[in-house]
Amino acid sequence: MMKSDDCLKALARHVTDADIVVPVYTAAFDWILIRPHQLNYLAHGAMGLASSHGLGLALGRPDKRVIVLDGDGSLLMNLGSLVSIAEAAPPNLIHFLCENGTYEANGGHPIPNRRGVDFAGFARSAGYRGVHTFSDLKIFEQQVGAILAEPGPVFVDLKVSPSGPQNRDYSLLHGPAVRAATRAALMAS
Amino acid sequence: MDARATSHDQLSSRGGDLSGSVIIREIKASGIEFVVSLPDITTSEGLLRPLALGASPRLIRVCKEDEGIGICAGLAHCGKRALLLIQQTGMLDSINAIRGVAVEYELPICMMVGLLEKEPGVRPRESKRYGVRIVEPILDAMGIAYHEIEGAADTSKIKPAIDDAYARSRPVALLIGRRPLAS
Numbered sequence: 001m002m003k004s005d006d007c008l009k010a011l012a013r014h015v016t017d018a019d020i021v022v023p024v025y026t027a028a029f030d031w032i033l034i035r036p037h038q039l040n041y042l043a044h045g046a047m048g049l050a051s052s053h054g055l056g057l058a059l060g061r062p063d064k065r066v067i068v069l070d071g072d073g074s075l076l077m078n079l080g081s082l083v084s085i086a087e088a089a090p091p092n093l094i095h096f097l098c099e100n101g102t103y104e105a106n107g108g109h110p111i112p113n114r115r116g117v118d119f120a121g122f123a124r125s126a127g128y129r130g131v132h133t134f135s136d137l138k139i140f141e142q143q144v145g146a147i148l149a150e151p152g153p154v155f156v157d158l159k160v161s162p163s164g165p166q167n168r169d170y171s172l173l174h175g176p177a178v179r180a181a182t183r184a185a186l187m188a189s
Numbered sequence: 190m191d192a193r194a195t196s197h198d199q200l201s202s203r204g205g206d207l208s209g210s211v212i213i214r215e216i217k218a219s220g221i222e223f224v225v226s227l228p229d230i231t232t233s234e235g236l237l238r239p240l241a242l243g244a245s246p247r248l249i250r251v252c253k254e255d256e257g258i259g260i261c262a263g264l265a266h267c268g269k270r271a272l273l274l275i276q277q278t279g280m281l282d283s284i285n286a287i288r289g290v291a292v293e294y295e296l297p298i299c300m301m302v303g304l305l306e307k308e309p310g311v312r313p314r315e316s317k318r319y320g321v322r323i324v325e326p327i328l329d330a331m332g333i334a335y336h337e338i339e340g341a342a343d344t345s346k347i348k349p350a351i352d353d354a355y356a357r358s359r360p361v362a363l364l365i366g367r368r369p370l371a372s
Contacts, residue, residue: 041263041266043294044259044262044290045258045259045262045285045286045289045290045294046285046286046289047255047285047286049255049256049258049259049286049290050259051259052251052255052256052257052258052259052260052263053259053260053262053263054263055249055256055259055260055263056259056260056261056262056263056264056265056266056267056271057263057264057266057267058263059223059247059249059260059263059264059269060263060264060266060267060268060269061267078253078255078256078259080251080252080253080256081251081252081256081259083252084249084250084251084252084256084260087250088249174294179294182266183266186266186267187266187268
């Protein structure tokens with residue numbers, strides 16, 4: 001089991017200024033501290049839609065790499081998006097999953113069948129071009145750079161422990177000023 | 190919330206039957222580059238099937254309608270125009286996504302919504318079908334502009350409605366009240 005923020009720090013070392021990053025809830029609150037950037041796309045509503053926003057961004061900006069940092073509770077609410085993404089097959093979409101086994105942003109309750117569910121299996125059978133699973137930070141650190149260079153859609157399941165207490169001020173994710181800044185940055189980039 | 194754009198035109202097949210090819214022409218004239226869709230029985234043959242045969246706009250098939258709200262939002266952020274082609278059952282299933290992403294985030298999410306089981310020539314809110322009758326009041330409650338597309342003359346509403354949605358960065362619903370012909 002890895003610490004979520006350690007994984008995100010390892011990933012951040014390989015993310016460029018041109019990349020669009022779509023982090024979800026718990027990952028988002030860690031990510032905006034690790035790598036604040038105007039191309040962090042933080043406002044994707046609720047109920048697990050980040051992967052779908054990511055697909056729209058990847059289709060709309062094929063010149064840019066789109067990195068989704070999903071949560072397992074979120075993805076369970078939008079599992080069909082795996083199939084939709086696989087069919088659309090954007091080569092510029094990398095879909096990370098921070099699998100901590102809980103709805104961490106909503107009280108830390110466990111996801112259904114947390115010990116049995118196989119997210120990488122879902123992505124593989126949905127038709128993602130590449131699928132990876134990591135539970136060892138050193139191995140992830142060694143491979144993340146190469147994974148980001150793979151043609152997408154790629155799915156990366158990160159087995160992480162819950163992040164623990166965070167300052168979950170949601171205005172930092174989808175307040176009007178944040179949304180306007182993201183939109184302007186996307187149009188200008 | 191913005192003023193609604195409900196059409197109060199006499200509802201009929203004004204100007205003749207709905208033509209799928211004319212609707213597609215209007216969609217293209219609106220600058221739509223992507224149609225995101227889950228099959229809807231009202232528009233299945235007249236719209237979705239011919240759209241699937243063409244290269245432009247690009248058809249993105251989804252498994253659930255709220256995915257489409259997210260996809261269209263991402264595209265809107267990239268300056269790309271998209272149309273979500275769905276059934277009203279799917280729209281009702283996606284109310285939270287529409288509420289959060291389209292309305293509260295003030296994004297130009299354009300929905301073309303087939304009204305399953307609406308009686309031809311009957312206004313949606315006067316339908317005997319509960320699932321049809323509630324559509325416009327729900328859109329009213331959410332402050333979402335909508336237009337009834339029932340006859341050939343109504344197709345002229347499509348481009349202005351989409352242009353307006355993008356100009357104001359607000360969602361719009363185009364309610365397809367009868368099956369368009371494929372021609």
